[in-house]
Amino acid sequence: MERKLYEKIVMNHKPKERRLRNAIVSFIVGGLVGVLGEFLLELYSYYLNISSSDAAVFMMVTLIFLASLFTALGFFDKLVNKARCGLIVPITGFAHSMTSAAIEFRREGFVTGLGANIFKLAGTVILYGIVSAYIFGIIRYFLLGGI
Secondary structure (H helix, E strand, C coil): CCHHHHHHHHHHHHCCCCHHHHHHHHHHHHHHHHHHHHHHHHHHHHCCCHHHHHHHHHHHHHHHHHHHHHHHCCHHHHHHHHHHHHHHCCCHHHHHHHHHHHHHHHCCHHHHHHHHCCCCCCCHHHHHHHHHHHHHHHHHHHHHCCC
């Protein structure tokens, strides 16, 4: 088959990308996750009678727990397919990647399975998060004159 004909067939069957729709859905779902986080923050602050910074810890633990639970139950990926990247905000996305790796490698044992592979997906996030924080810290140090 000729290359041009093959490329034409591929282009005809390639799914169309809906960038604007995906961006709007992600924006709305990400905003709803933010609203849920704020609701939990206020709820824990009020009912537990604690400071906002202490309530923030409870809120983050709750979001991590929910993302891990939904991943373990097998429907977080289905939610992400519908909600696009709006659900993969840093804290829930990190919990999802850790739980996914733990589930995938659990049969290999605690040390060689979980221990060796739990950071397989999240390791790059940790690595580049630390490296970028270090670089931006150095830049900030020099921009603020060593303060």
